[in-house]
Amino acid sequence: MAKSSADDEELRRACAAAIEDTKQEIIMSIRVAKSRGIWAKSGKLGRNHMAKPRVLAISTKAKGQRASVFLHVLKYSTADILEPAKLYKLKHLSKVEVVTNDPTGCTFMLGFDNLRSQSVAPPQWTMRNVDDRNRILLCILNICKDVLGRLPKVVGIDVVEMALWAKENTPAISKQPDILQDGPIVAAVVERDTKVTVERELVSQVEEEDMEALLGRYVLYLKLSILPSRLALISSNCYVMGIGEAEAFSERLKRELQALEAANVHSILENEPLINEVLQGLESANSCVEDMDEWLGIFNLKLRHMREDIESIETRNNKLEMQSVNNKSLIEELDKLLERLRIPSEYATCLTGGSFDEARMLQNIEACEWLANALRNLEGPHLDRTYANMRSVREKRAELDKLRNNFVKRASEFLRNYFTSLVDFMISDKSYFSQRGQLKRPDHADLRYKCRTYARLLQHLKTLDKNCLGPLRKAYCSSLNLLLRREAREFANELRASTKASRNPTVWLDGSTGSNQSASSADTSTVSEAYAKMLTIFIPLLVDESSFFAHFMCFEVPALVPPGGIVNGNKSVLTDDENDDDLGIMDIDDNDNEGKKSADLQALNESLHDLLDGIQEDFYAVVDWAYKIDPLRCISMHGTTERYISGQKADAAGFVRILLDDLENRISTQFSRFVDEACHQIERNERNVRQVGVLSYIPSCSACFASSIVFATLATRMEQYIQGQSRDLVDRAYTKFVTVMFVTLDKIAQSDPKYADILLLENYAAFQNSLYDLANVVPTLAKFYHQASEAYEQACTRFINTIILYQFERLFQFSRRIEDLMYTITPEEIPFQLGLSKMDLRKVVKSSLSGVDKSIGAMYKRLQKNLTSEELLPSLWDKCKKEFLDKYDSFAQLVVKIYPTESIPPVPEMRDLLASM
Structure with missing residues (x-):
C-alpha cells in the first residue's frame, strides 16, 4: 500500500509555511481532490465539476483558557506553492456526510452552519482511499468531541465501524493531555509516529472488559436462537444432497434440539445471580x-453562554477597532473637504471688488480659474454623492454661486462699456476714415489688440455662466457695426467721387439710331475697377x-482664415503683428473641439448678421452707380463677385457669403434690366412700322439690318467684359436678345406677306455676316448663327420659287399635274386625260419657252428690283438659275417618259442659255 499523504512531513511543513502568519x-x-457534484447519476464529469487538487490541514490556536480549531483549504499556485x-x-461544523453516489466511499462533504449561502452545495472532498478518508474523519470527530464538546451529525457511515477501524489501525494509543494554566484538560490529536491516536477514552478498562463479557453472552444467545432454522437448512441440504432416511435424520435432530434447549434453560437458571448482578x-x-x-448539559450550557459572551466581546472589540479606523478616515476626508471649501482671501478680494484694468487681468484670470475648479470640485463625479447633501457643502456651493454671479455681472458690465468706449473713440477720430482725395483702408489692429486683452476673461466667463455671453455679443456687434458701416460709407463715397468715367449711351439695338452712336465705346474700365477695389478692401476685412x-x-x-492667410489672391487683414490673433483662445481647457456644433453655428450666424447688417447698402450704391455709367460693366462686376464667392467656404463666414450672393x-x-430695355428697343421696330403705316420692305429691312450690326457690336463688347464665371450671364442675355430679334423680325415680316421672304432673307443674311467671327468662338452665338442660316435658306427657297413661278407658272403647273396623276394611273393613260394631251403640251411649251x-x-430684273442688298444678288441669282434648271430637268424627264414623240428644248441647251445670262 502506498504511503498516505498524512504522513508526508514535507507537506506538513509546506502547510505550516502557508499559514505561518x-x-x-x-x-x-x-x-x-475538490469537486462539486462529481458523482452525478449519469456518472459523467461536467465541465464545471472537474476535480481540483487541494490540501486539507487541521490546525489549533490557543486563546487563553480555550483553544480554537480551524480547517484550512490550501491550493497550489502557478509556482506549485x-x-x-x-x-x-x-466549531461551526454541523454535518459530516459520506457521498453515497461514490461507489468507492472515498468522497465526503463537510457542512457548516455559518455559510452565507446555504443554497449552494458544499464542495465534495475525494480521498485516495478509504483509509485516508477514515483518518481525516476520525481526526475531525475526535477534535469535535474533545475540544468542542459535541459531535456533528454523521451521515452515510457507521460510527461503530469507524471505531473498529480505529482500533485495528492503532498499534499504540498514547494519551498526551496538555495541562493549561488555570484551565481544564484539552486533548490534542497528534499524528506523527502513529497512524491514528484516540484522544480520550469514553469508558474505563474494567468497564470495557465487563461490556465484552456481556456482548459474548449475547452472541451465544443469538447462536442458539438461530439453531432451529439452521437445522431446517441442514435437513433441506441433506435431502438435496441425496442422503437416505431423511425423516429419521430429522427426528434425531429434533431430539438433539430439545436436549440443547433444556440444557440452555438450565444454564440460564444456574446463571441467574450473575444476570441479576449484571442488571x-x-x-x-x-x-x-x-x-x-x-452535569454535561449544565457544563455545556455554561460553556455556550461563555462562548456567546466571548463572541459578543470580540464583536464589540472589532466594532471599536473598525470605528477607530473609520473615524481616522473620516477626519482625513473632512480635512480634504474643508480644504475644498476654503476660499483664499486674495481670490475673494479679486472676485468681489477687484479692478478690470489691464494690469490686473492676470489676477482676475487666476481667480476665475480657481472659482471654476472650486465649483467643479463640488459637483459629481469630483465630489462623492454622500457629501453633496451636507449642509456645509450646500452652503458653500450657494456662496460660490453668489460669488460667481457677482463677478460675472461686474465683468459683463465692464466689457459692454469697454466695447462702446473703444468704438466711440475711433468714430470721433476722422483720421480713421476716408477723406476727400484720400482713400483710407480700414485698420482694426489697435482695436483687436485691446480686445485680445480680455479674450481669456471671456473664455472663463463662458465657463462660469455661458448665458452671459449673449448680451456681451450683442453689445460688441452693436458697437462694431457702427464703425464698419461708417468706414464702408466713407470709403464708397470717396471711391465714387475719385473715379473718372464718361457715361455710355444706354440706347442699344434701336433701329432708329445710327450705327455710329450704337457703336460708341467709351472707356469705363475704371468703374469695374472701383467695384473690385471695394471688394478687395472690405471682403477680407469682413471675413x-x-x-x-x-x-x-x-x-x-472651425477657424475661418488662418493667421496670415490668403483670400482670393489678396493678403488677409491678419498680417504681420496680427499673426497671433487668437493668443491661445479655445486652448484654455486644452479641449479643442474640431466638430461643428449646429446650435453654436446658428448663434454665430445670427450674431454676424447683427455685426455686419447695413454694410451691404454701400456695396449696392457702388453697383447702382456703375450700372448708370455703363450697364455692360455688370458683366465684369458679376465675374469679380463670383470669384469671391468661390473663395468663401467657411461656415462661420455666413454673412459674407450672403452679402456676396446679394x-x-x-x-x-x-443687367437683366438693361437686357429688357434693349429688347424693348428691338420690339419698338415693329410698333414704329405699324404706327407710321409703312408696309414697304425697305424701311423695315434697313431697321433690322442696323439692329443686327448693333447687336454684333454689343456682343463684341460683352465678350470683352466677361471675367471668370460670367459666361452663363452673357449667354442668357444672348439668348434673350436673339430670340426677341427673331420674333420681332417674324412679326414685321407677317405685316406684309408679299415681301416677307425678302425681309427675312436679307435680315438673316445680315445677322450671319455680322456675327460670323463671334460665332466661331461663342457656342451660344454659333447655335443662333446656324438657326439664322436655316431660316435664310428657307426664305431664299420660297422667294426664288416665287420668282420662277411668276415667269413659268403654266409650264411647271403642267408638270405638277402630271406628277400627281402618276400616283394613280399608268404613264400611257396620262396623254388621254383632260388638259394633258399632246396638243395641250405643245401649247404650254410654245407659250412658256x-x-x-x-x-x-x-x-433676273425682278430679283434685282426686290433686293436692297447688292451683296445678296449674285448668290440669289445663282440659286435661282440652279432651281430653275432642276425644275426644267424634271419636266424634260416627264415629257420623255409620257410623251416620247414630242420634242422640247433639251436640258443642255437650257443650261448653256442660263450660263450665258
Whole structure:
C-alpha cells in the first residue's frame, strides 16, 4: 500500500509555511481532490465539476483558557506553492456526510452552519482511499468531541465501524493531555509516529472488559436462537444432497434440539445471580450516565453562554477597532473637504471688488480659474454623492454661486462699456476714415489688440455662466457695426467721387439710331475697377472680423482664415503683428473641439448678421452707380463677385457669403434690366412700322439690318467684359436678345406677306455676316448663327420659287399635274386625260419657252428690283438659275417618259442659255 499523504512531513511543513502568519499549529495535513457534484447519476464529469487538487490541514490556536480549531483549504499556485484558499472554524461544523453516489466511499462533504449561502452545495472532498478518508474523519470527530464538546451529525457511515477501524489501525494509543494554566484538560490529536491516536477514552478498562463479557453472552444467545432454522437448512441440504432416511435424520435432530434447549434453560437458571448482578451493574451505570449527562448539559450550557459572551466581546472589540479606523478616515476626508471649501482671501478680494484694468487681468484670470475648479470640485463625479447633501457643502456651493454671479455681472458690465468706449473713440477720430482725395483702408489692429486683452476673461466667463455671453455679443456687434458701416460709407463715397468715367449711351439695338452712336465705346474700365477695389478692401476685412468675432466671443466653430492667410489672391487683414490673433483662445481647457456644433453655428450666424447688417447698402450704391455709367460693366462686376464667392467656404463666414450672393443677384438684376430695355428697343421696330403705316420692305429691312450690326457690336463688347464665371450671364442675355430679334423680325415680316421672304432673307443674311467671327468662338452665338442660316435658306427657297413661278407658272403647273396623276394611273393613260394631251403640251411649251431668254432676263430684273442688298444678288441669282434648271430637268424627264414623240428644248441647251445670262 502506498504511503498516505498524512504522513508526508514535507507537506506538513509546506502547510505550516502557508499559514505561518496566523500563529497556528498544524495537527494534520492530507491531500484531497475538490469537486462539486462529481458523482452525478449519469456518472459523467461536467465541465464545471472537474476535480481540483487541494490540501486539507487541521490546525489549533490557543486563546487563553480555550483553544480554537480551524480547517484550512490550501491550493497550489502557478509556482506549485501552497497558498490559503478557504478557512473554516470547526466549531461551526454541523454535518459530516459520506457521498453515497461514490461507489468507492472515498468522497465526503463537510457542512457548516455559518455559510452565507446555504443554497449552494458544499464542495465534495475525494480521498485516495478509504483509509485516508477514515483518518481525516476520525481526526475531525475526535477534535469535535474533545475540544468542542459535541459531535456533528454523521451521515452515510457507521460510527461503530469507524471505531473498529480505529482500533485495528492503532498499534499504540498514547494519551498526551496538555495541562493549561488555570484551565481544564484539552486533548490534542497528534499524528506523527502513529497512524491514528484516540484522544480520550469514553469508558474505563474494567468497564470495557465487563461490556465484552456481556456482548459474548449475547452472541451465544443469538447462536442458539438461530439453531432451529439452521437445522431446517441442514435437513433441506441433506435431502438435496441425496442422503437416505431423511425423516429419521430429522427426528434425531429434533431430539438433539430439545436436549440443547433444556440444557440452555438450565444454564440460564444456574446463571441467574450473575444476570441479576449484571442488571444491577447496568442500572448503576445507567444512573451514573444520567448524572453525567445532566452535569454535561449544565457544563455545556455554561460553556455556550461563555462562548456567546466571548463572541459578543470580540464583536464589540472589532466594532471599536473598525470605528477607530473609520473615524481616522473620516477626519482625513473632512480635512480634504474643508480644504475644498476654503476660499483664499486674495481670490475673494479679486472676485468681489477687484479692478478690470489691464494690469490686473492676470489676477482676475487666476481667480476665475480657481472659482471654476472650486465649483467643479463640488459637483459629481469630483465630489462623492454622500457629501453633496451636507449642509456645509450646500452652503458653500450657494456662496460660490453668489460669488460667481457677482463677478460675472461686474465683468459683463465692464466689457459692454469697454466695447462702446473703444468704438466711440475711433468714430470721433476722422483720421480713421476716408477723406476727400484720400482713400483710407480700414485698420482694426489697435482695436483687436485691446480686445485680445480680455479674450481669456471671456473664455472663463463662458465657463462660469455661458448665458452671459449673449448680451456681451450683442453689445460688441452693436458697437462694431457702427464703425464698419461708417468706414464702408466713407470709403464708397470717396471711391465714387475719385473715379473718372464718361457715361455710355444706354440706347442699344434701336433701329432708329445710327450705327455710329450704337457703336460708341467709351472707356469705363475704371468703374469695374472701383467695384473690385471695394471688394478687395472690405471682403477680407469682413471675413477677418467674422473670424476674430467667432474666436473672441468663444464660438466653438472651425477657424475661418488662418493667421496670415490668403483670400482670393489678396493678403488677409491678419498680417504681420496680427499673426497671433487668437493668443491661445479655445486652448484654455486644452479641449479643442474640431466638430461643428449646429446650435453654436446658428448663434454665430445670427450674431454676424447683427455685426455686419447695413454694410451691404454701400456695396449696392457702388453697383447702382456703375450700372448708370455703363450697364455692360455688370458683366465684369458679376465675374469679380463670383470669384469671391468661390473663395468663401467657411461656415462661420455666413454673412459674407450672403452679402456676396446679394451683390451677385443685384448685379444680375441690373443687367437683366438693361437686357429688357434693349429688347424693348428691338420690339419698338415693329410698333414704329405699324404706327407710321409703312408696309414697304425697305424701311423695315434697313431697321433690322442696323439692329443686327448693333447687336454684333454689343456682343463684341460683352465678350470683352466677361471675367471668370460670367459666361452663363452673357449667354442668357444672348439668348434673350436673339430670340426677341427673331420674333420681332417674324412679326414685321407677317405685316406684309408679299415681301416677307425678302425681309427675312436679307435680315438673316445680315445677322450671319455680322456675327460670323463671334460665332466661331461663342457656342451660344454659333447655335443662333446656324438657326439664322436655316431660316435664310428657307426664305431664299420660297422667294426664288416665287420668282420662277411668276415667269413659268403654266409650264411647271403642267408638270405638277402630271406628277400627281402618276400616283394613280399608268404613264400611257396620262396623254388621254383632260388638259394633258399632246396638243395641250405643245401649247404650254410654245407659250412658256418661246422667247425663254427674255423670260429669264425678266426673272433676273425682278430679283434685282426686290433686293436692297447688292451683296445678296449674285448668290440669289445663282440659286435661282440652279432651281430653275432642276425644275426644267424634271419636266424634260416627264415629257420623255409620257410623251416620247414630242420634242422640247433639251436640258443642255437650257443650261448653256442660263450660263450665258
